[in-house]
Amino acid sequence: MFTAVVTDHWLPARAAHVPEEEAFVVVDPDLPANRAVSVVRMEGGPTIVAVSAGQAERIGLDDGETIPAVEATTRIAAAGVALNDPDHLFYLPVEEQEAVAAEGHGIHTRRLTADDAPAFADMVAAAPAHELDEAFVELDHWLVVGTFVDARLAAVGSMYPWGATHLADLGVITLPEFRGRGLARVTVRALSAEALARGYEPQYRCQLDNAPSIALAIAAGFRRFGEWTVIDS
Structure with missing residues (x-):
């Protein structure tokens, strides 16, 4: 699987x-x-x-x-x-990786660069602070993808390599007024396609009680591998 x-x-x-x-x-x-x-x-x-x-x-x-x-x-x-409280560990099954790699994501979803700093700053200013902390989405991460609505950055996902492995840990956030449109799903799948093209395995983690994040993981094609807990340091 x-x-x-x-x-x-x-x-x-x-x-x-x-x-x-x-x-x-x-x-x-x-x-x-x-x-x-x-x-x-x-x-x-x-x-x-x-x-x-x-x-x-x-x-x-x-x-x-x-x-x-x-x-x-x-x-x-x-x-x-x-x-610490445990995290769900989600990964894309092999067959879903093939689908993610093959699909297109539209002109409104693309990789972000330093040139997108103003749009990213506007998104950060409008996002709930606690959700930003939990999502851990940064413009200077290894890989960043965003989805725009009417030239406004509405959803962003970013990744960084998981230590020395070929796993890439991801976070994603959608501004509250743009939720319910499937933007986070499109963003996560586009981000995952970019990671797979680079030879990395997308890794999706969230707390056990984070129902919206769990629903997004499943909607984006991820399946639960297990749960992970580490020492509270």
């Missing part, structure tokens, strides 16, 4: 046959402090717990061990390790 870029990043080869209700532990000494504890609950698959060496000792986890997923959560909590 998903490409190897996605599955190889989240699912170690040695955990491929771990059952759904179990957790597989990966001790990675190279994990940064802000990801020193990472828990991925895969849809229809195992839970992967990645921890730094120090956190593994603190929590009582060994590299390569398989334990019940509930026990992994219990050990983390018992060690006093606080986790």
Whole structure:
């Protein structure tokens, strides 16, 4: 369903046959402090717990061990390790990637450059501040696509590479007065087509209780891979 870029990043080869209700532990000494504890609950698959060496000792986890997923959560909590609220992880299935790459998006949706700074500034000034913070859309990101209505920038999506991987994390925002027209969907799919053309896999994340964002992900062709939680640093 998903490409190897996605599955190889989240699912170690040695955990491929771990059952759904179990957790597989990966001790990675190279994990940064802000990801020193990472828990991925895969849809229809195992839970992967990645921890730094120090956190593994603190929590009582060994590299390569398989334990019940509930026990992994219990050990983390018992060690006093606080986790952030989880995110949904959405990706485009292989067949949907082909559709995204093949479709056109119209003359009103295009890549943005530094020349679009005035239009972008106007959009930022008109957008709700808390939604801007959550979307994390920036004109200087690796890839930016916008959709215009009557020469006004109505929806913007941006991406940046996810660390050293070929995943590209995306954010999107639509001005309130332009919602309900499918502009965010068009923007996300155009942005995703650009990323795919560059050899990157679009990654869509949102909080579990963000119903509008979940609906947009599904409308744009994404499907849920699982949920991801990291240490509260």
